[in-house]
Amino acid sequence: MTTAEQLDERYGRTRTRRMPWIIGGIVALIVVGAFGWMIVAQSMSSVDADDLGFDLVDEHTVDVRFQVTGVQGKDVVCVVEALDEEFGVVGWKVVEIPAGDSHSQAVSASVPTVSAATTGLVNTCWVA
Template structure:
């Protein structure tokens, strides 16, 4: 014959052990905290770029106008490029900007080209 204590143990109605539950909750909290930190840290260093125009100066250079929004007091580096009508890169330039108190700044950069360009743009920017 089955006793009430055996039935309680079989169907989980007996005394519960809290240590595994507490450890599981603690591990889940640590995992969520780590992923939250990685997400915040990654977004804190982002640089947003808005192209405001370009102008073909002559057969050897393009002027690119753009605005960056970056973290304050961090140097920023950008790759500015010129492309032809088939989106091939015909000129590019790496530019570096010193740290600044301003969150948003506007720039105009000249890019030397090797053949006819139809557009100028900022490929990417990052903080260092």
């Protein structure tokens, strides 16, 4: 007569087969949790800059107005550029914006140029 243990062993119903699946499931949960936390942490420190306009002061200066939206209570650094007719960079400036109380700040920066510019814009911003 065949016992229950012999039948379990014959048809692969032993307890040792479950352990790799349990360990794999735990590892998958840890990986998904870590990936989710990285996405949340990155979005908490993201900064968005919107161009509001520019004024061509003279042949060697452009005033650029922009709004920075993002992290409240942390310093932000932006790179502002002046471009010519062919979209070549003719001037740029790193603008440091001190931490403020509001979620967004309007900023104006004067960018020196080496030749006549036709536009001014924000290239990128990040949390300092």
